[in-house]
Amino acid sequence: MNLRLYDTAARSVRDFEPLQPGRASIYLCGATVQAPPHVGHIRSGLAFDILRRWLQASGYDVTFVRNVTDIDDKILQRGTDEGIPFWQVAMRNERAFTWAYDQLGCLPPTYEPRATGHVPEMVELMQRLIDAGHAYPADGDVYFDVRSLPEYGALSGQRLDDMQPAADSDAQIKRDPRDFALWKSAKPGEPQWHTPWGPGRPGWHLECSAMASRYLGPAFDIHGGGMDLLFPHHENEIAQSKAAGDSFAQYWMHNAWVTTSGEKMSKSLGNSLLVSEVVQRVRPVELRYYLGSAHYRSMLEFSDEAMSEAAAGYRRIEGFVRRAEESLGMPESVPVPDAFAAAMNDDLGVPQALAVVHDTVRVGNAALAADELVGAREARDEVVAMLDVLGLNPYAPPWAAQSDDGAARRALGPLVDVVLAQRAAARDRKDFAVADALRDGLAASGIVVEDTPAGPRWSLAEEI
RNA sequence: GGUGGAGUGGCCGAGAGGCGAGGCAAGGGACUGCAAAUCCCUCUACACGGGUUCAAAUCCCGUCUCCACCUCCA
Numbered sequence: 001m002n003l004r005l006y007d008t009a010a011r012s013v014r015d016f017e018p019l020q021p022g023r024a025s026i027y028l029c030g031a032t033v034q035a036p037p038h039v040g041h042i043r044s045g046l047a048f049d050i051l052r053r054w055l056q057a058s059g060y061d062v063t064f065v066r067n068v069t070d071i072d073d074k075i076l077q078r079g080t081d082e083g084i085p086f087w088q089v090a091m092r093n094e095r096a097f098t099w100a101y102d103q104l105g106c107l108p109p110t111y112e113p114r115a116t117g118h119v120p121e122m123v124e125l126m127q128r129l130i131d132a133g134h135a136y137p138a139d140g141d142v143y144f145d146v147r148s149l150p151e152y153g154a155l156s157g158q159r160l161d162d163m164q165p166a167a168d169s170d171a172q173i174k175r176d177p178r179d180f181a182l183w184k185s186a187k188p189g190e191p192q193w194h195t196p197w198g199p200g201r202p203g204w205h206l207e208c209s210a211m212a213s214r215y216l217g218p219a220f221d222i223h224g225g226g227m228d229l230l231f232p233h234h235e236n237e238i239a240q241s242k243a244a245g246d247s248f249a250q251y252w253m254h255n256a257w258v259t260t261s262g263e264k265m266s267k268s269l270g271n272s273l274l275v276s277e278v279v280q281r282v283r284p285v286e287l288r289y290y291l292g293s294a295h296y297r298s299m300l301e302f303s304d305e306a307m308s309e310a311a312a313g314y315r316r317i318e319g320f321v322r323r324a325e326e327s328l329g330m331p332e333s334v335p336v337p338d339a340f341a342a343a344m345n346d347d348l349g350v351p352q353a354l355a356v357v358h359d360t361v362r363v364g365n366a367a368l369a370a371d372e373l374v375g376a377r378e379a380r381d382e383v384v385a386m387l388d389v390l391g392l393n394p395y396a397p398p399w400a401a402q403s404d405d406g407a408a409r410r411a412l413g414p415l416v417d418v419v420l421a422q423r424a425a426a427r428d429r430k431d432f433a434v435a436d437a438l439r440d441g442l443a444a445s446g447i448v449v450e451d452t453p454a455g456p457r458w459s460l461a462e463e464i
Numbered sequence: 465g466g467u468g469g470a471g472u473g474g475c476c477g478a479g480a481g482g483c484g485a486g487g488c489a490a491g492g493g494a495c496u497g498c499a500a501a502u503c504c505c506u507c508u509a510c511a512c513g514g515g516u517u518c519a520a521a522u523c524c525c526g527u528c529u530c531c532a533c534c535u536c537c538a
Binding site: 011028029030031032034037038040041042043044045047072073074153156157158159161162163177178180181204205225226227228229230231232233235236254255256257258259262263264265266293294295297298299300301303305306308309310312313316319320323349351352354355356357358359362365366368369370427430432435436439448449450451452457 | 465466467468469470475476477478479485486487488489495496497498499500501502503504530531532533534535536537538
């Protein structure tokens with residue numbers, strides 16, 4: 001079974017057929033770096049990280065571009081408010097995004113272009129659009145003429161005449177109120193670049209068209225982003241690029257948002273949960289598991305309770321892998337089970353894929369309990385292979401480094417061994433009160449002791 | 465007004481005509497000095513009203529509720 005993906009433009013699931021066999025090119029709309037990221041932003045990065053990993057695991061050579069839009073009205077406003085250059089605001093928030101992507105184990109993009117670094121490409125694109133009669137300069141602005149493109153609105157399924165007229169003050173200088181700005185003339189004090197139409201700065205949509213074609217060419221495979229970018233951002237991107245003669249994206253994918261109390265998480269609603277805050281309450285790998293556990297096109301209602309449940313689910317998987325390592329050593333690379341591959345090939349069916357993981361964990365646990373090492377090894381290696389596709393492999397970066405409390409374990413080990421020896425002596429003489437007190441004492445220090453047929457095992461508690 | 469999405473058991477969350485995904489929680493059992501972990505078993509579903517069908521959570525008609533987008537948004 002081949003990979004099938006839901007294409008927003010076709011409103012249906014389609015077989016994925018790359019432009020070049022064995023290669024896949026993806027452009028993901030990244031952050032407009034106005035503020036630090038909340039979990040909704042990172043869900044988008046995560047959903048497409050899983051797509052990318054699955055394509056790579058399926059043998060594709062993936063080129064993954066995720067842009068940074070480092071100039072827009074809010075960034076400029078914030079710079080003004082704080083009395084600092086806009087680029088300082090942008091850089092600060094870009095670092096916060098990078099940190100969050102890294103925390104959640106999202107692979108770095110192949111290229112990560114910034115809007116302000118691609119003004120020449122934007123100017124060239126605008127010139128092509130003007131020459132083709134799809135854009136026009138007006139008072140130092142440059143607008144896209146939506147009426148010049150009959151298919152405008154097709155991606156989002158809207159007809160121009162049904163749209164609410166924009167409450168836009170510059171309506172006088174536009175040919176149609178729904179024409180959108182490719183380029184904005186510089187107001188006093190604003191940053192500016194020189195163009196044939198006067199000094200100004202980029203509009204919101206132009207940068208993605210310019211950068212996508214710069215790094216992926218006039219035609220590429222997949223364009224991704226949040227559902228809320230469908231209109232206007234992606235509609236305008238497709239309009240710019242198609243009007244300029246590019247074939248642009250062959251597939252459009254959109255992830256659903258994260259909600260709290262039934263409402264979309266949003267900076268403007270003030271109900272957003274910063275990634276930096278959430279990872280104080282739960283390990284980053286557990287947050288990744290939680291955000292990835294719902295299908296990418298389903299809304300995810302965020303709650304601490306649901307996140308804790310998800311964390312418990314991940315620890316069950318992780319516990320199996322760690323316990324298996326004690327008797328089996330490190331895992332070997334094996335193919336993922338067919339059921340897992342089938343789930344992933346069906347428009348990234350991570351929920352069903354996770355069901356396969358859990359089923360395999362149960363089989364593996366039973367094999368371990370029965371001392372059937374062959375079966376346990378098979379299950380363990382498959383589980384690790386599946387976790388790897390999902391970016392949850394505890395042996396892979398960044399989790400390996402984070403969960404390897406090497407220094408702490410080396411320092412604590414001899415001390416814990418002393419206490420465990422005392423406890424063993426107490427148990428031998430049936431003095432269970434003392435034995436339990438010793439175990440409780442360790443537990444109070446965050447050291448969990450479990451008895452196994454091979455003797456006690458200790459670990460550092462994950463609960464914070 | 466236009467467009468799109470959602471309503472599933474105590475909770476999260478899949479599925480899209482027939483054999484009840486999975487997880488978390490709960491109860492029972494096995495194991496254990498006790499616990500933990502693990503395994504086995506068990507319970508509770510498809511918003512509402514009609515219809516089609518041998519068979520509907522799934523298809524059709526209608527209704528209700530909720531959410532999102534329509535030039536700030538992942």
